[in-house]
Amino acid sequence: MEIIRSVSQMQQRALALRAEGRRIAFVPTMGWLHRGHLSLLEAGRERGDVLVLSIFVNPAQFGQGEDFDSYPRDLSRDAALAEEVGTDIIFAPEASDMYPRGYATYVDVEGITSVLCGASRPGHFRGVTTVVTKLFTIVQPHIALFGEKDFQQLAVIRRMTVDLNLPVEVVGMPIVREKDGLAMSSRNVYLGADQRWQALALSKSIAEARQQVAAGESSAAIVIEGVRQTIEAMPDARIDYLEICHQNSLEAQQAIDADSVLLLAVFIGETRLIDNGLLHTNGEGGS
Numbered sequence: 269m270e271i272i273r274s275v276s277q278m279q280q281r282a283l284a285l286r287a288e289g290r291r292i293a294f295v296p297t298m299g300w301l302h303r304g305h306l307s308l309l310e311a312g313r314e315r316g317d318v319l320v321l322s323i324f325v326n327p328a329q330f331g332q333g334e335d336f337d338s339y340p341r342d343l344s345r346d347a348a349l350a351e352e353v354g355t356d357i358i359f360a361p362e363a364s365d366m367y368p369r370g371y372a373t374y375v376d377v378e379g380i381t382s383v384l385c386g387a388s389r390p391g392h393f394r395g396v397t398t399v400v401t402k403l404f405t406i407v408q409p410h411i412a413l414f415g416e417k418d419f420q421q422l423a424v425i426r427r428m429t430v431d432l433n434l435p436v437e438v439v440g441m442p443i444v445r446e447k448d449g450l451a452m453s454s455r456n457v458y459l460g461a462d463q464r465w466q467a468l469a470l471s472k473s474i475a476e477a478r479q480q481v482a483a484g485e486s487s488a489a490i491v492i493e494g495v496r497q498t499i500e501a502m503p504d505a506r507i508d509y510l511e512i513c514h515q516n517s518l519e520a521q522q523a524i525d526a527d528s529v530l531l532l533a534v535f536i537g538e539t540r541l542i543d544n545g546l547l548h549t550n551g552e553g554g555s
């Protein structure tokens with residue numbers, strides 16, 4: 269496995285691989301890999317000849333007062349995990365190489381970025397779409413894999429890829445959960461033991477919402493109220509948003525149908541967690 273730190277070296281390597289007819293599968297991350305990331309790498313391994321993982325804590329997608337400085341970073345830990353699942357190249361650039369002095373170009377997707385996480389984290393998706401466009405240009409992937417835990421991010425990246433005619437197949441992969449239901453996230457490391465337990469309210473409330481829907485409930489307001497009660501029973505929980513939306517448009521829905529997805533963002537103490545799940549599903553399904 270090779271570790272490339274330089275943007276120009278990565279791009280030259282990618283162009284050379286393409287010229288040889290190799291199919292590049294790409295998993296972009298901010299590092300501190302967990303089993304969710306490894307499942308993306310495993311899927312990428314099967315779908316490409318060369319598997320590239322990027323590790324870059326992207327300053328452009330963090331707002332003031334967010335956790336950019338404290339975001340967990342450990343390249344040797346990540347490299348060991350990545351190698352075990354057959355990664356060929358880790359691209360781990362410096363921020364000064366990605367955004368050199370005078371940098372002035374941003375990619376902005378309108379509409380679906382103004383709701384949910386976009387409403388609570390202004391500028392976040394502009395940072396995500398800008399860095400993903402740059403990573404696509406540098407790594408030149410045929411296929412890129414993203415987790416469905418970041419449901420809105422995946423929808424935004426799909427929109428951007430279509431709108432900008434980027435020649436990349438964007439693939440979403442199901443949420444990977446701990447045995448007790450907690451969605452895997454690099455930010456779970458911030459949770460103390462008691463908060464880790466309180467965080468289970470997110471997945472529990474999604475399971476309860478599914479049960480309500482399976483029993484015939486179709487009012488989004490009623491289901492959301494049940495979710496609210498489950499979350500608010502936790503002393504350190506503060507709801508950022510709870511919404512039932514159409515899975516493609518992300519428009520809020522009043523009546524639940526086959527395309528409804530429940531999306532949550534909840535602070536447990538200082539840690540902001542997100543989770544989601546399709547409501548009409550047999551078992552885990554969707555995300």
Ligand code: PAF
Pocket residue numbers: 296297298324326329396399400418421
């Ligand atoms: O999901 C993430 O880890 C990041 O938002 C991404 C897609 C790597 C862009 O920085």
